[in-house]
Amino acid sequence: MNIGEASKVSGVSSKMIRYYEQIGLISPAVRTASSYRTYGDNDVHTLRFIRRARDLGFSVEQIKELLALWRDRSRASSDVKAVALEHIAELERKLAAIQDMTRTLKHLASHCHGDGRPDCPIIEEMAKGGGPAKTEINPRFGVESLK
Numbered sequence: 001m002n003i004g005e006a007s008k009v010s011g012v013s014s015k016m017i018r019y020y021e022q023i024g025l026i027s028p029a030v031r032t033a034s035s036y037r038t039y040g041d042n043d044v045h046t047l048r049f050i051r052r053a054r055d056l057g058f059s060v061e062q063i064k065e066l067l068a069l070w071r072d073r074s075r076a077s078s079d080v081k082a083v084a085l086e087h088i089a090e091l092e093r094k095l096a097a098i099q100d101m102t103r104t105l106k107h108l109a110s111h112c113h114g115d116g117r118p119d120c121p122i123i124e125e126m127a128k129g130g131g132p133a134k135t136e137i138n139p140r141f142g143v144e145s146l147k
Contacts, residue, residue: 003029006039010047017047025050025064058087 007014017039020026026046029037039047049070053063065083069075108122 001039001044003037003039006044006047010044011051012047020047020050023060025060025067056087057091062087 001009003014003017006012007017010017012020017026017037021028021037026043029039029043032038046067049067050063053066058066062083066080069080069083104125105122108125111121113119
């Protein structure tokens, strides 16, 4: 099948298929006499594997590792589990960071009057820049703000 058909049945865009080939995530496609890429069932199966791994948030490097484990029938399942657990820990760190950002923005939004005045704790907080936000009393607004 050509790249368009492989894209349709695998759920991976043609552009990404070319990229995965370029970075060595998938083997170079077989070429016809007129240089068109052709893909077989195994290629599509690999693309579906990659698509699912990407849907689960695995990085390209992690997917390379998972593909190697998938192809190695003598692998230990503990090796696969270790990759998954490492990824879970990474996702949990990202989730905690997103939850912190959400709490910060909710706090700031709840203390913004949202009226015609220019004073806005959201803008003031972003203008401070710097490191992670910490809660303290901001005398200007008479409410808790984040530092």
